[in-house]
Structures are given as C-alpha cells and as structure tokens.
Amino acid sequence: MSRMHRDRVKRHSRLRFAIQLAAAALSNGYAAGFAEKTIFTGRSKAVCLPVLNCYSCPAALGSCPIGAMQAVANGTRHSISFYVLGTLTLFGVIFGRLICGFLCPFGFVQDLLYKLPTPKLKVPRRADKLLRYLKYVILAVFVILLPALLSDRFGLGEPWFCKYICPAGTLEGGIPHILMNEKLRALAGALFWWKLGVLIAVLAASVFISRPFCRYLCPLGAFYSLFNRFSLYRMKVDDKKCIGCGKCDDCCPMAVDVRKDINCGECIRCGRCRAVCPANAIDRAGLTDSPAAERETT
Amino acid sequence: MKLTLMRTAAFLAGTAFVIIGVMRGEAGEVLEKAVRICLECIGIG
Numbered sequence: 001m002s003r004m005h006r007d008r009v010k011r012h013s014r015l016r017f018a019i020q021l022a023a024a025a026l027s028n029g030y031a032a033g034f035a036e037k038t039i040f041t042g043r044s045k046a047v048c049l050p051v052l053n054c055y056s057c058p059a060a061l062g063s064c065p066i067g068a069m070q071a072v073a074n075g076t077r078h079s080i081s082f083y084v085l086g087t088l089t090l091f092g093v094i095f096g097r098l099i100c101g102f103l104c105p106f107g108f109v110q111d112l113l114y115k116l117p118t119p120k121l122k123v124p125r126r127a128d129k130l131l132r133y134l135k136y137v138i139l140a141v142f143v144i145l146l147p148a149l150l151s152d153r154f155g156l157g158e159p160w161f162c163k164y165i166c167p168a169g170t171l172e173g174g175i176p177h178i179l180m181n182e183k184l185r186a187l188a189g190a191l192f193w194w195k196l197g198v199l200i201a202v203l204a205a206s207v208f209i210s211r212p213f214c215r216y217l218c219p220l221g222a223f224y225s226l227f228n229r230f231s232l233y234r235m236k237v238d239d240k241k242c243i244g245c246g247k248c249d250d251c252c253p254m255a256v257d258v259r260k261d262i263n264c265g266e267c268i269r270c271g272r273c274r275a276v277c278p279a280n281a282i283d284r285a286g287l288t289d290s291p292a293a294e295r296e297t298t
Numbered sequence: 299m300k301l302t303l304m305r306t307a308a309f310l311a312g313t314a315f316v317i318i319g320v321m322r323g324e325a326g327e328v329l330e331k332a333v334r335i336c337l338e339c340i341g342i343g
Contacts, residue, residue: 083319
C-alpha cells in the first residue's frame, strides 16, 4: 500500500471516528443526568432519534425509535405507531444504513471493541447468512407483534425487545441507574442478570467478530436494510477500474460481497471499502444512478 | 425511473405516517413514556 493510500485510509478512519463520537455525545448530551441521578425530561424526548439509544439513559436527549414503537403499541390507544414508522421510513429512504455506520452509539461501541488487538473470527459463510435473518425475526416478533398483540387485563403490553434483549438499554440505562440508585439496586433480580448476560455476550463477541449485534440482532438495522437498495445515499463499483484485488471484501466490517452486491441490505456505508480501494473503483452513487449503474461496466 | 418511484413512494408514505401519527397524539405518547425511567428497559421491571 502506498504512503498516499495509507494516509487516505487513516484520514477516513479518523473522520469516521470523530463523527461517531460526536453523534454519541449529541444523542447523550445531558451529562447532568448522571449528577442528578435521573433522566432528561425535556420536550426533545418526543423526537425519535434515528439510532438505537436507550431513552432511559440518564444523558439521553431524544427517544429510541425501537423503544418508542413498543411504548405506543403497549398502550391502550394504538397497536402500531405511525409516528415512529414514518420517522424511520424518512431516515431509511434518505440514508439507508449509513446511520448504522456513522451515527449509532451502540455500533460505535462495537467498533471500539473490535479494535482491541486479538485474533479475529470469521463466521462461516453459511452460518453467517442464516444468522442474518434473525434480526428480521426480532423486528417482526419482539418489536411489532408481541407488544401489539399480548396485553394484560388492563390492555397494557410489554416492551418485549427492550425488556428481554436490548443490550444498549442495559449498557446506557440499566448499569448507570443500578450504580447510581440504591433503591433500584435492591430491585435488580433475575431479569437484570439475564440482560447483563446478553450485554456481556454481545460485547465479548464484538471483540472477535465485527459488529455482531448489527449483523444478527439489531431490529433497527433490519428496518433500515429494507431501504438500502434505493435510498438516496448509495455506493457504486466501477468494473472498468476494479483490479479484482479483493481488498474491499477483506476490510468490510459487515462481510459484504462488495464487488458483487455493494448496496445489499447489510452494507452500513462505512466507506472503508472506498478508502482501501487502490484503484479508486468504489464511490458514492449519484442520485440519478439506476441500480444497474451501480456496477459501471461500459 | 423505478428507483425514483420507489423513493418518492417511500418519502410520501413516511411523511404521511408522521403526520397521521402526530395527529393521533403519538408524539405525546412517546414523550410521556420517554420522560420516565423505563424499568423494563433497564432490566428491573
């Protein structure tokens, strides 16, 4: 790799790190929440952030869309939230999974853990392909169906995904509250330990596998992936320039077959493939480029 | 053409959903829930 090329990779990596850090800080900008041992209660909490960021985090300034979707479905008035669905559709059609690659705080945590210098695991292709479907099952069952269909005698449901799976909620909300509040600490039981186990498993996996939560479990990533092929922000590969070195495939944190299907639902638009490509064959697709033009062959 | 159609349809649907949601008072419902510590979400409920 030439020096100029190495510098480009470094520059891209630093810029992305800065954006991820800023996004995490902005989503969780109410630092006073930790000192006050409570959560932010301003009106901005009515706004759904585009990322998986627990609204019970002491510093959270907005709402988590996955939590908000379940919160509306759990109530007695509506079984589905058009407000949240519409917000996510708008973000999805503009950015696709660029949000996962640049803005999501939990994605950022996984990226940091993967930087630890340990041997890395490559999930066998077949298992990887099968496991990727899991996030769609979680979206359909735990986020949409169970909260809307199962309710108690008062007509109230449960936030199934938040309650039993979400590791971001445990990391950003559960652990800080348990550490800060003695009364809540006394209430922590089997459910808290289960959720802590899920968090530890996800964080431990993130050291060896790149973004395991985003690949296999995240319902928000599953939703945005539905828009990846036609969102305004997409990527393209120029076959004329491609020298077939495979560096793009090797560096992809989501194990996407970059040269074959760069705009598949798994691509988080992190841009690493673009930065490492020695032939400058990968670039952002223009707004008017058709899917066929994503692979420029003429 | 197909791409533009899909984008336009998704954009219009998204906008319509947000408007319908706000008119149904869902933003208020989200706020109501988000300003309280969700005990289930943090593993205590």
